[in-house]
Amino acid sequence: MLKRYNISQDIIVLAILLFIAPFFFQNDFIYEIAIVSLLNALICVGLNMLMGYAGQVSLGHGAFAGLGGYIAVILSSNYGISPLFSIFIAIVTMAIFAFIISKPILKLRGHYLAMATLGVGIIISIVLNVEDELTGGSDGMSVDSFSVFGYEFTDSLQWYILCAVLLIFTIWMFKNLINSPFGRVLKSIEGSQKAANSVGINVSHYKSVVFVISVVIATLAGSLYAFFSGFISPSEASFSHSIELVVMVVLGGLGRVYGAIIGAVILTILPQLLTSFEDYQTLIYGAIIIFVMMFMPKGIASLFDDIKRRLFAQNK
């Protein structure tokens, strides 16, 4: 059965780890960090597909997640649409939005997507700040509780399970996609766009599809985060949040399925650990990013490779 659905060993290991973890969570605060880590990891899996496999950087995914969250929240709070359906509408809207902006941009080579997403992202965050009648402005707005078909999500454990299941499902889809003809096309694009083009691959179309998928995942995670925290503010959509997400992916390991998760978890926990340093928090945070990029440019996931290689080298 495992073979038939393409469930590889590492997904089972991840599922077991995620299952065991809550036994060590002593309080709601730790649950909260865990849930935020999972949601960030979710965005990063999609972003990693775009950056690591299609070779395109997005500096606007924080804004896409934030805007998606706002759409879902406004629909459910102001118009009484059920949370699940609101999220669905948000996803469809953001997918169309992403498709429209990606079309002209992805025809260009180089970091044009990065520049365009940077621009779009900042415009989104300005609009969310200014249109305060709809969004509550910089103070943000409170969000009704989340329910699916009448089943209310109130407890941290419920949220944790929901997010963990979503993450495992997304990774399963991601791995299947990467090993499918679609994934091989992506790898060929990353290797050489010209070569891919010459064998008849419509490069910009494939890049658009990946971009849309990554925005859809970001929207889902962004809306769930809003419903989970019961509050949404424009800071979710800020430039620095977008940067944080990119750093998570690169820090964990570009183009590595589990790298994105490692990066997301570490960078979600790190600021919490650094709060005891108070004034030095930003300084240390920056220094760590510099250090990792200088000495572990392949990301933290590459450390595990080294360990693995040493272990297996002894066996052989």
Add this chain to the structure above:
Amino acid sequence: MVIGLSSNKPMNELFGFLLSGITVGFIYALVGIGFTVIYNSSGIINFSQGEFVMAGGMSTVFLLKAGLPLGVSFILAIMITSIIGIVLYKLISYSKDSSQISLIILTLGFAIFLRGLAEVVFDKELHTMPSFVGDGSFDMLGTVLTYQSIVIMVVSIVIVVLLYFFFKKTKTGQAMKAASINVDAARLMGINIKKVLMINFALSAAIAAIGGVLLTPITSTNYEVGIMLGLKGFAAAIIGGLSNPFGAVVGGLVLGVLESLIAGYVSSEYKDAVAFVVLLAILFFMPGGIFGNTKAQRV
């Protein structure tokens, strides 16, 4: 056609908006030049550029507070920022991987680090400093022009002219230009690429710092002021084609004037969005920028 520009809005108001737009535009231009100088030589988009502006302004403020005269503070602040630029170059040159994505992330990390450093070394407060030439102003075309605005315009123009002759006439400038056209060929001609890159980083930091010092008397500064300035300078650089320092000057001026007109006639709340709307329009319709000599390649 500017919306709302009807006969009841007097002409001198328009001149006022134009002048203040040009003033701020020169600052964007200086930041934008910094982006192009580094991008040309290394292919790196340096996201610490805005923090160089902040470092220049904040250092001057605190050196002044320490009792140093203005001229000395000004020069010291530029030197400090240039050294910060060289430090960034050293970090980049010692990093194990030279893929563009990781180097860009490195500059983002460096920007966060500098912001953190400013919080610790200086503080989180807003600071301002007196104008270099007194708070006076005079009437021009029916509108007020402050002395500080004139200083900004004159100094910026001088910098741009100096830069032009530097690239055109001096050996170092020619070497830098050669390295930006073809690194390997330049190296074969005996140009010390590492030295060229280091000068580029120092130069672009110094220009950004000058922008920071010039701007502080008008807008005041704090440790976070670099984020928006850096992004707007980046937009200015892209409007000018990203590889052309003088294109960035035009880009900066266009941005400054548009921003000021939109703030004056349409909506002051959306003033900050102008730069990014223009950025997107350029990317969509003329991806090489207004003056891009290298056309963006279509796949």
